[in-house]
Amino acid sequence: MRGSEEKRVTVFKGIGVSPGIAIGKAYVLDHLDAKISRYKLDDSKLVTREIERFGEALKESERQLLKIKKELSDYEGIESLYIIDVHIMILKDKMLTSNTVRNIKDKYVNSEWALRMTIDKYKEIFDMVADDYLRERISDVEYVGQRILRNLAGKKRETISDIGEDVVIIARDLSPTDTAQMKVERVLGFATDIGGKTSHTAIVARSIEIPAVVGLKRIVREVRTDDEVIVDGIAGLIIVNPDPEMLRRYEDKKKHYHIIEESLLEYAGLPALTKDNYKVEIGANIEFVEEIPSAVAHGADGVGLFRTEYIYVNRERLPTEEEHFSSYKSVIEGKGIGVSTIRTFDLGGDKFFSDPGLICEMNPQMGLRAIRFCLKEVDSFKVQLRAILRASVFGKTRILFPMISGVGEFRDTKRIFNEVKNDLLAEGIPIAEDIELGIMIEIPSAVMVADELAREADFFSIGTNDLIQYTLAIDRINEQVSYLYEPLHPAVLKLIRRVVDAGHRAGIKVAMCGEMAGEPVYTMILLGLELDELSMNPLAIPRVKKIIRGLTLRESKELLEKVTTFPTAAEIERFVRSYMTQRFPEDFLTNEQ
């Protein structure tokens, strides 16, 4: 077999979306075998048995293929059968077998991993083929590989199942289904071909505090399972097969990064209070109950956004009311947490494109998702609302409804909420009396009718990710246009201001829970806009607090007034960045490297 035997150092540049440094083995993720782990065989006896296990899986695969062939031959023309013969030949190909067995022997790894290494290597060779049709033949190899893997899974031995190794996940993109299936504690970092700061990969990485680099374009094709990789989430780099010198430098950097984080943690426990005594509430955006300790440790006053989609993923059926309830109860009664903001079902859109159970929409971002889906699927919406209401007696609760486009939708939502509430009261089930109902402001139409909405809602929370995307008409995961995703676009600033003003006129609080809220470069601008609450990924809190504590509201307003005279997003961004860099040199200089 060809393919480079000696390891070459390769560096890929992408977008760092979650800070930190990770060093470890690559695992190239394919959608069909997301559950494969790497296990070290620590005994030569295990190697022999592992090779036997691989042999058995090969035999079983062949038996299955012959059976399929026989079944097909009963009613199909001979023509379509040859491909099964091809697959059987690949299965029995001595190179496939000998390479995999060699991997097991030389690397002391389990059959699954060894087979993946073999297939990845062939993939690399096929990728270089110029002829489209011939290059596509790798799919036959992969098909056979998947069959063997399935048969291996059926014969998994328990003795090695618990000692999986930590890996860096390399993928084209990660969907919630992918991440839900992973043992997250085994994941050191992410590197993906596509995506941006707000894609799912980025959000998950930040929430579990591991480094991630996205938008690498060709990483899946270039990296093989078992390659040594460094993920530099600060600089947005992936280094494959680093030389020892480089490895040492990065081990150092990794340590350094942790020291910086430690020094920032002293701000975690302090209130987000400006020098002129303007207090900003700091919320944490979380999606797993397990994140609450980290949110509290990093200084969150409350949960500003609890994403509930993860209760739904990776299931055969819809979650029961009890499953919802136990999840919300854990959040609402969470230690050290003030208010808990539960966002209802945001299913649909980019977050669920990989769910095979859903009808494929041409334009899912503007399709049947979030509150639209809930108002259509009222029964399952009511299950969620019942659970939230029941959990509300365990602590101060807010409910946030996503994708509200106007007053009508919000009234429909409240009507359903009241039905659920009355049902519970009729059943004698206690619920809190001070539950607040909020609107997620993320559609431009909601901004335009913010005054009317403010009269009907208890609070607003601005979801900047979608608001920016809908306002500027750009698909944030489309790399062709992602450069237009500009949080400081004059239009975006005007919209935010309009929402804040409308909210304050009606006497309600206005929060921001989009990614923008946790970006320290924007902190002064957001303060100048007089947002009452900023909710962000917990890791971002200490630095944002540090910045808030180092400035005044007056100064922030002046900066905002200054930049709103600029006509373009680029000018505003440039000005704000250089202002922040001068104002807080130790917080921004290091990030730009």
Add this chain to the structure above:
Amino acid sequence: MGDTIETKTLTIENELGLHARAAAMLASESGRFKSKIFFERDGMEIDGKSLLEILTLACPKGSRITIRAEGEDARDAIEGLGKLIEDKFGEN
């Protein structure tokens, strides 16, 4: 009879080149012989009995490959494999 080494260079003439089925036929044909069989194209040489390896050779229509057989039935092997390629694997 001792070991002999035979070689022959041919052009792949069938429309899709060495696609899956053609490659499979070549690999099976090679497998019938005791000789070691190698295919070479553009300086890359692979094991002629491995379908996977033949596929990685990626021969579109018009590519020239050299068959090399080493062993007691080398001559028969070259003849059998050559005929398969010349017959365009029975296509058309």
